[in-house]
Amino acid sequence: MRIAIIATYTHPTRRRIKEPSIMQSAVPELIAGLCPPHAEIELFNEKEQDIPLDRHWDLVFFSYLHSYYEHTKVLSTLFRQRGMVTVAGGRHAGHFADDAANYFDAVITGEPEPNVPALIQDFEKGQIQKRYSLASWGPDAIQPYRYDLIDFKNNRVRLAGIEASRGCPFRCNFCVLTGHERYRYRSIPTVIEEIRTKMTWNKNFFGAMDNVFVFLDNNLGGSPKYLRELCEALIPLKKIWGCALTFNILKDESLVRLMAQAGCRYIYTGMESLNPESIKAMNKGQNKLSEVDEVIRRTFSHGIVLSFGLIVGSDGDTNEYLEKLPEYLSDLKYFAVTFLGIVCPYPETPFFREVQSEGRLLPGTISRDYDGYTLCHRPKNLHPSEVVEHFIRLCGTLGTLPNIVRHYGAWLMRSDMPRYRSTLFFSGPEILSIRNPVKNKDRRYIAGMDPLEDWDAQQMKTLGLLPQRLS
Numbered sequence: 489m490r491i492a493i494i495a496t497y498t499h500p501t502r503r504r505i506k507e508p509s510i511m512q513s514a515v516p517e518l519i520a521g522l523c524p525p526h527a528e529i530e531l532f533n534e535k536e537q538d539i540p541l542d543r544h545w546d547l548v549f550f551s552y553l554h555s556y557y558e559h560t561k562v563l564s565t566l567f568r569q570r571g572m573v574t575v576a577g578g579r580h581a582g583h584f585a586d587d588a589a590n591y592f593d594a595v596i597t598g599e600p601e602p603n604v605p606a607l608i609q610d611f612e613k614g615q616i617q618k619r620y621s622l623a624s625w626g627p628d629a630i631q632p633y634r635y636d637l638i639d640f641k642n643n644r645v646r647l648a649g650i651e652a653s654r655g656c657p658f659r660c661n662f663c664v665l666t667g668h669e670r671y672r673y674r675s676i677p678t679v680i681e682e683i684r685t686k687m688t689w690n691k692n693f694f695g696a697m698d699n700v701f702v703f704l705d706n707n708l709g710g711s712p713k714y715l716r717e718l719c720e721a722l723i724p725l726k727k728i729w730g731c732a733l734t735f736n737i738l739k740d741e742s743l744v745r746l747m748a749q750a751g752c753r754y755i756y757t758g759m760e761s762l763n764p765e766s767i768k769a770m771n772k773g774q775n776k777l778s779e780v781d782e783v784i785r786r787t788f789s790h791g792i793v794l795s796f797g798l799i800v801g802s803d804g805d806t807n808e809y810l811e812k813l814p815e816y817l818s819d820l821k822y823f824a825v826t827f828l829g830i831v832c833p834y835p836e837t838p839f840f841r842e843v844q845s846e847g848r849l850l851p852g853t854i855s856r857d858y859d860g861y862t863l864c865h866r867p868k869n870l871h872p873s874e875v876v877e878h879f880i881r882l883c884g885t886l887g888t889l890p891n892i893v894r895h896y897g898a899w900l901m902r903s904d905m906p907r908y909r910s911t912l913f914f915s916g917p918e919i920l921s922i923r924n925p926v927k928n929k930d931r932r933y934i935a936g937m938d939p940l941e942d943w944d945a946q947q948m949k950t951l952g953l954l955p956q957r958l959s
Contacts, residue, residue, distance in 0.1 A: 489612065490528045493519045496552045496560045497534035500861040501603065502657045502941050507924065508536050508643035510730075515551035515578070517649075520634035522604040529637060532590045539563060547573050547611055550592070554580045554834060555859035557707035558940055560953055561591035562947045563607045568593065573616065574686075575607060579664050580855070583836045587956060589618055599623040601629040609848075626877040627674045635688035644692040644734040645897070645914070647730075649704040652679045652718060658708040658734060662831060662839040670711040680721050696910060700728040702754075709733035716743055717748035728907045730754030738783045738794070748790040753911040756826070758765075761797040762816045778894065791905025793915050797827035799860075800882065801875040803868040807906055814885050819919050824895055825886050827919035829860040830879055831867075831923075835958055852936025853959035864935040876933045880926050887922030895919060935959070 495513040499505040516531040523529055532539050543564075548567055552560040557580055564574040572946060576592040577600065585595045594616055602622040610616045625816045635648040644820050652672035659666045683701070690697040708716050708731040715737065722729075728751045738744060747755075762780070787794045800810060817825065833840040833849070835858070843849055843865040850872065853864050863875050870878075931938050939945060940955070948954070 489524075489526065489547065490530075490646065491523055491547045491549070491608075492530050492532065492543070493549045494532045494539060494543050495534060496539075496550060496556045496563065498556050498559050498856070498858055498859075498944075499537075500942060501928035501929060502938060503928055504941065504943065505924075506536060508645065509921070510616075510645050510647055511535070511702065512643065514598070514633055514649050517633035517635055517638065518651075519551070519600055519798065520579075521631035521636055522600060524605075524608060527608075529613045529634070530639050531634070532890050533642075536646075544570065545572055547608070549575045549577065549580050552576070552580065553578065553859075554855050555857070555862075557584075557855040558953075559856075559944050560831045561588075562944055562951065562954060564591050565951050565953065566947070572913070573611065574808060579668075579834075579836065585619060591953075594699065595616075595619055595717060597788070599624045599757055601625050601631070617790065627651075627672045627702045628678060630654075630674060632682050632686040638688070640690045640692055644690075644848075645697070647690055647697065647700055647702045648688050649702045649862070650682055650687070652676075652708060653710055653714070655710065657685060657710050658707075659838075662833065664834050664836055665706060666838060668836060669855070670894075671707070672686070672715050673711060676714075676721050676869045679718065680725070683722075683725060683727060699726070703731040705731065706884070707733050707734075709737035712737060712740065712743060716746060718742075719746045719752075722750040725751070727910075728753050730756070730911075732756040732758075733762055735759065735783070736789055739779055741786055744787055745790050745791065748792050748905060751905050752792055753905070754793045754795065754915070756795045756797070759798060762798075762813065763802070763804055763806075777787070785902075788899045788902040791903035791908040793824065793899070795824045795826045795912045795915060795918065797829070798825055799829050799831045800879050801831045801863055801867050801870065805867060805875075806869050808877075813882060815884070821912070824919055825914050825922065826915065828883055828886060828922045830841055830863050830875060830891070832862075833865050834858055849959040850935040851956055851959055852959050853956075854955040855937035855954065856937070856940055857938075862933055862935055864940065866917050872934050874938050879933060883926045887920050887924075889920070892916040906907050 495516050498816050512533055512535060514750040520529050522533060560726040567574055574646040576588045577596040578764040581588045581595050585597050594607060594676045602625050603620040606622060607620050630651050640646060655671040656665050657671040687701060706719045717791045785796055833843050848866045850864055857864050863872050
């Protein structure tokens with residue numbers, strides 16, 4: 489049995505661009521770990537390489553985000569026409585299972601651990617079902633990811649990863665986890681044993697990335713007690729790692745120090761905004777902006793490179809705040825902002841229900857627009873065109889070489905911890921990547937105003953497919 493597992497991707501510019509980076513979708517590696525030993529498996533990440541359209545597999549799993557749906561159902565339709573059986577999974581598929589069932593032979597709406605093996609067993613019997621929604625088996629059912637199937641030459645900076653937990657205890661109104669996925673974690677001995685014996689390391693750059701991995705968790709700090717015990721268990725391994733967690737963890741200096749001792753050299757946290765009114769509108773109470781400067785300096789001093797994401801277009805945003813945002817960041821020595829996006833009301837979130845009930849969704853919105861770089865609603869204090877103007881200006885202002893130089897200059901000598909400086913240097917290109925989404929000068933960044941990619945639009949017309957309209 490030949491199985492392809494594909495993570496699809498469409499670039500924010502709506503051009504066919506690849507964007508290899510350290511963090512990538514690891515869903516193909518997760519699903520591969522659930523396939524039977526006799527299966528011949530091929531993994532594809534479209535962010536790194538094109539999908540070969542002339543190959544044949546018996547079974548094709550697709551993992552995709554909301555904005556990749558149009559593109560993914562084109563691929564699925566082409567494969568189905570050639571006799572392949574296709575399967576959809578992911579948050580969009582789970583929320584829009586009835587729609588997805590029109591373009592895929594089966595839809596997985598539950599967690600992969602119980603549902604992928606069940607689907608494969610049914611497929612081998614010739615009895616595949618349209619829907620798979622078996623209940624979760626719990627976090628300890630998570631299997632090692634099959635990074636041994638990855639060719640790191642396709643993305644020389646990519647790191648292997650592991651899940652210690654799933655979900656998040658917070659309830660931010662714009663987050664796709666809110667109301668859908670409770671926080672839970674794996675046993676620490678299981679996680680440690682997997683790192684010790686089953687991890688595959690990236691051997692590129694003369695060993696600079698050997699023994700380096702990332703935690704793939706949405707929020708590794710969902711339980712400070714669990715994180716502390718995990719770090720204590722990691723210390724003897726002498727590995728280097730990064731993670732994503734919420735800002736509240738960074739306020740606990742003893743825990744941050746312990747993370748550094750355990751090998752943590754990189755943390756991404758969703759700051760989202762430096763505007764207290766915007767933070768309030770997001771129900772993101774764990775972010776206390778008055779503590780930002782102290783937390784940043786302290787984290788770097790312990791040898792951990794801190795990276796932030798910011799979004800514009802929130803209901804608390806104003807023209808005055810967005811105009812002054814570079815000044816606020818300059819006061820913080822331009823800490824590493826590696827993601828800048830436009831707030832997105834994903835359909836399964838409380839934020840979507842709010843703007844929908846208030847009639848603030850923009851007309852003509854399709855699933856392709858829900859990419860985090862396209863405005864899909866009318867903010868309370870800004871005209872849509874103003875949000876776009878600020879977004880384009882800030883991408884150009886923040887994602888510059890002078891800011892990388894300033895970033896290096898501010899933090900290079902802050903710590904002598906092993907691998908701290910090499911991690912700092914790797915963070916520089918991530919700052920430059922902020923400019924990538926605005927490289928298509930023809931884009932409007934307002935829902936309903938930007939066409940699909942040429943190839944997708946042509947294929948959809950030929951195949952008789954229509955975009956999914958969400959407004």
